[in-house]
Amino acid sequence: MMRPRPDLTVHAREIAPFLLGSLLTSRVGGIPVTVRITEVEAYGGVGEDPGSHAFRRETPRNATMFGPPGRAYVYFTYGMHWCLNVVTGPTGSAGAVLLRAGEVVAGVDAARERRVSARSDRDLARGPACLTSALGVTGECDGLNLLGTRSLLRLVLAEPVEVEHVGVTARTGVGGQGAGTPWRFFLLGEPSVSPYRRAAR
DNA sequence: CGGCCGATCCACT
DNA sequence: GTGGATCGGCCGA
Numbered sequence: 001m002m003r004p005r006p007d008l009t010v011h012a013r014e015i016a017p018f019l020l021g022s023l024l025t026s027r028v029g030g031i032p033v034t035v036r037i038t039e040v041e042a043y044g045g046v047g048e049d050p051g052s053h054a055f056r057r058e059t060p061r062n063a064t065m066f067g068p069p070g071r072a073y074v075y076f077t078y079g080m081h082w083c084l085n086v087v088t089g090p091t092g093s094a095g096a097v098l099l100r101a102g103e104v105v106a107g108v109d110a111a112r113e114r115r116v117s118a119r120s121d122r123d124l125a126r127g128p129a130c131l132t133s134a135l136g137v138t139g140e141c142d143g144l145n146l147l148g149t150r151s152l153l154r155l156v157l158a159e160p161v162e163v164e165h166v167g168v169t170a171r172t173g174v175g176g177q178g179a180g181t182p183w184r185f186f187l188l189g190e191p192s193v194s195p196y197r198r199a200a201r
Numbered sequence: 202c203g204g205c206c207g208a209t210c211c212a213c214t
Numbered sequence: 215g216t217g218g219a220t221c222g223g224c225c226g227a
Contacts, residue, residue, distance in 0.1 A: 078218060100219085117221085127221070130221075172219075173220075
């Protein structure tokens with residue numbers, strides 16, 4: 001049995017597994033696409049987590065992380081990809097949970113149009129940049145309130161998943177200091193969970 | 202399935 | 215100037 005779900009003001013590593021199974025709906029582009037979250041990673045705040053964008057200090061890019069919990073922190077990476085986080089912890093603590101993968105449960109056709117290269121439906125939102133692509137999420141979504149009833153991007157939390165269905169590993173793509181922290185959580189047996197990749201040297 | 206590599210650009214040093 | 219919370223194509227097994 002998993003404990004009752006805390007709210008988003010607790011530390012990212014604590015709330016992260018409770019985001020598994022939640023439903024994220026995007027109305028970007030008009031046609032709603034909904035993803036059931038199957039994989040997440042927690043990131044900490046200033047001076048706490050070398051793998052986090054907020055590790056050093058607040059900057060223009062990571063400013064949203066320093067705002068209130070429940071907002072979308074969206075950033076651009078590798079010259080072409082967007083990634084989506086849920087800001088967590090007390091305001092100013094700069095924690096976040098990266099949404100890494102999900103199962104598209106509504107709007108499959110719209111998602112497929114954005115993810116032409118996806119071989120099968122399970123690949124539509126398999127990986128953090130695939131997930132944002134399937135949902136049409138870009139930097140314009142940075143700062144959106146995910147808990148707003150009529151938000152362009154809305155996150156609806158699910159009932160806690162049984163712990164025996166949750167896998168835990170170190171984070172993907174995070175090397176150096178902070179590589180060891182087991183802050184990646186995923187639903188066991190879900191085809192949409194991205195393959196684990198150790199960070200490149 | 203796993204490994205290698207290029208794409209492409211912005212934030213930060 | 216450097217390198218990244220990545221992906222997809224191509225290769226070999």
